[in-house]
Amino acid sequence: MSAGVRMLRLVPLDPTAFHDRYVLAETDEPELTLGELLADLPAFSLTPLDPAYLDVPVRRLVLELAEPDPSTPLHLPPGLDLTALAAAGSPRDGGPAAGTDAADNSAANPAAGAGSGPGSGIGSGIGADVDTHVSSTGRNTPLPGQGGDTAGRDADAAGPAAAAESGYPETLSEREAVLIAHDTEINRAAAYLESGLSVLVRCEKLLVEHLAHEIAGRSGRPQRTPRPAGGAATAVPGTPSGPGEATPLGGGRRAELLAALQAAVADAKPGDVVVVPHLDLLAGGSDAALTSEARELADVLYERSACVLLAFTDPSLVIPEVLANRFAVRLSIEILPREVTTGSGARVPVGRALVTREEAGLFDGFDAADLYKYVAGMNAVRLRNALRFAYHQHRPALREGDRRPTFADLRHELRVFKARTSSSFEVPNVPFSAIGGYAEVKAELARALTIIGGAVDLPAHLRHDLVPRGFIFHGPPGTGKTLFAKAVAARLAATILVVSGPEVTDMYVGESERKIRDLFAEARRNAPAVVVFDEFDSIAASRTGRGDGGSRAGNAIVAQLLTELDGFRPEVPVLIIGTTNRIDLIDDALLRPSRFRPIRIGLPDEDARREIVRVHAEHFGIPVGPALVDAIARATEGFNGDEIRSVFRDGRADELVGDPRRPADARRLGELIGALRAARQQRELAKSPPSDRRTEDAIRRDITDTLPIVTDGEEFTTDTDGNSRAGTSRATGTRPGRGESTAP
Secondary structure: OOOOOEEEEEEEOOHHHHHHHHHHHHHHOOOOEHHHHHHHOOEEEOOOOOHHHHHOEHHHEEEEEEOOOOOOOOEOOOOOOHHHHHHHOOOOOOOOOOOOOHHHHHHHOHHHHHOOOOEEEHHHOOOOOOOOOOOOOHHHOOOOOOOOOOOOOOOOOOOHHHHHHHOOOOOOOHHHHHHHHOHHHHHHHHHHHHOOOOEEEEOOHHHHHHHHHHHHHHOOOOEEOOOOHHHHHHOOOOOOOOOOOOOOOHHHHHHHHHHHHHHHHHHOOOOOEEEEOOHHHHHOOOOOOOOHHHHHHHHHHOOOOOOEEEEEEOOOOOOOHHHHOOOOEEEEOOOOOOEEEOOOOOEEEHHHHOOOHHHHHHOEOOOOOOOHHHHOOOOHHHHHHHHHHHHHHOOOOOOOOOOOOEHHHHHHHHHHHHHHOOOOOEOOOOOHHHOOOOHHHHHHHHHHHHHHHOHHHOOHHHHHHHOOOEEEEEOOOOOOHHHHHHHHHHHOOOEEEEEEHHHHOOOOOOHHHHHHHHHHHHHHHOOOEEEEEEOHHHOOEOOOOOOOHHHHHHHHHHHHHHHHHHOOOOOOOEEEEEEEOOHHHEOHHHHOOOOEEEEEOOOOOHHHHHHHHHHHHHHHOOOOOHHHHHHHHHHOOOOOHHHHHHHHHHHHHHHHHOOOOOOOOHHHHHHHHHHHHHHHHHHHHHHOOHHHOOOHHHHHHHHHHOOOOEEOOEEEEEOOOOOEEEEEOOOOOOOOOOOOOOOO
């Protein structure tokens, strides 16, 4: 056996299960050998297999999943039990999926007969453009009663749905999860194809490899999938197709795919369906503009308008309308349904149908129905990945007495998974108790969040009207608008994304709208989610009728925001929060009650300042008694929450790293408050006309008079227990006079 990593091409009887076990072996079973893997999940080899490889850990091998071809010989690995193979069934027994004409596929891909049939390099991921005609044996048994004439399908066979009726399925592959979750949409698309109507499906790329041939197969029509010559489609675009080989990128590969599509459309017989897994990538653009690539593609698709097409686009990509108009029907397969139908017609929660018995049993108090609100925005593949992630984070403990994970732990792991698989979203940890005061704002938000959290339980016909789409937090700077947004996300057990308004704007036409579409699409995938647009007025300003480029770009951004808000789905909790200091600049269409609810977060009153003082004093570990809390609350009139926080932050910093170090007592806190007042009045002085400016001495006198930390000859300090006590002011016991400011 040669040194280094070796690529082996295998034909598993159960490709999905084989792929899952191989990928997870890196972390779960690092010592799993190829022989052990083949013993559990039998597979043939396309070349004679050296027995020495059976003892090599699979993590040191690159295994390529191949598809059986009638003209390619299959080799039995050494030591593989023929009895087990006979029980599982040959990979050629079931043949291609229903409706697939092997001869037609061979014509579309002449390299298939040369032993380079469709497959994917498992070590580097499964390509969505790869044909995955999976046998209907083993774990890939479809749901009974799904319809279609797929070869080898037995309507009475036990499948995941049968398990769902009596409990949770024992095992579940990604492909099974997709077919269960979207059975209704698959049948609808197949029925349109059967009627001779071309169908454009809008779904995430992860679903395409599972949906493409299933939809075409259920239609009962022979299918053709265009592939570039030379077997280049056997690997993921951009990854090597074999040792030392590189897959062509850019125009070269696209030109090959376009030529293959043109040949497939031209050669398609009446009744055939041509499958285009990645129509959006062939169009060669990120917006609706008609690029040169899109023109070429339109020319190919309209060459034979009678040819039945099945194509797929990703929600994050936009294709020109002239391409979309080629399809008689457009379907969207995006979010999970709340319930799925079993083979007997019974309705079960998706949290029961797509969760295995082992996963549900691990988390104490698991609630299949309640799970939906935390996973509604996921597709079936991401849900399975998230559940496997959560399971392996809390796998059954080997020691007795360990705390059993709960359903709350599962919800937390789902949030962590979403944040880790997103480039921008994070898990907030700011409770409402960390925000002092603002009782009325908290009460209003709590009422709205109760409606949002219980949206799935509301009557379906009222859900869209009752659930708020978003809020606009407006008020002076520093009052905690973004902090409130994070607290809202924490209360909803949601992920959060904070976007500065100017980050959305772009100099290129159409890019700003694309960024907004991408933000909303990612938010739906991570639902429940909260998207915060800081400085909202910079992207949502009132539209104008001026014809300059800046005005047109701003109008387009507002129009895209309105489109996304009007496409709001209550079952997928995505809350949009805009923060602004200038609500008067916001476009009136966004301020309609059915879109955004304005909530003013103004400067805190004395009671709110008292609560803010307690919160920050506790956070920074500065002991304050009731009398000192009252004194600081009075002294900080007109301050915002951020300024009050800075008093305790700077006081604690002086204690820890000051030079010289000073205790954060009442006198030091008073000095910091005085310094803030002086800085504020200096700013006001700089803004005022010269004739109205007051002298610095006058400012100092006002500051001295308004500092209640030192009053009537007494100074509030704190003892070691954190209790306030009164003492004389300074050594003389007299009240500081004018000019003796306690501020520096």
